[in-house]
Amino acid sequence: MIDFSPEVAATIINTVSYIAAGAAMIAGMGPGIGMGFAAGKATSAVRRQPEARGPILTTMLLGQVISASTGIYSLVIAIFLIYGI
Numbered sequence: 001m002i003d004f005s006p007e008v009a010a011t012i013i014n015t016v017s018y019i020a021a022g023a024a025m026i027a028g029m030g031p032g033i034g035m036g037f038a039a040g041k042a043t044s045a046v047r048r049q050p051e052a053r054g055p056i057l058t059t060m061l062l063g064q065v066i067s068a069s070t071g072i073y074s075l076v077i078a079i080f081l082i083y084g085i
Helices: 006-026 029-048 050-083
Strands: none
Touching (some): 006 050, 029 050
């Protein structure tokens, strides 16, 4: 086993934490892409059936809220990794 000094070990842990936080924030791109895709599909659905605007927008917003939760979870994990909470 390699024996590191406390300063080197702390530096390695901080570096790996920052890299892991960056990787966790990559997960924030998925919800953004999905929410844009859902908004585009809802717009085309409203264009085809304007009388169904209310239910379409309600369903779209509910889906976007659920989708955004994964991005929020990744942000919370990144904050935990950076600040060591």
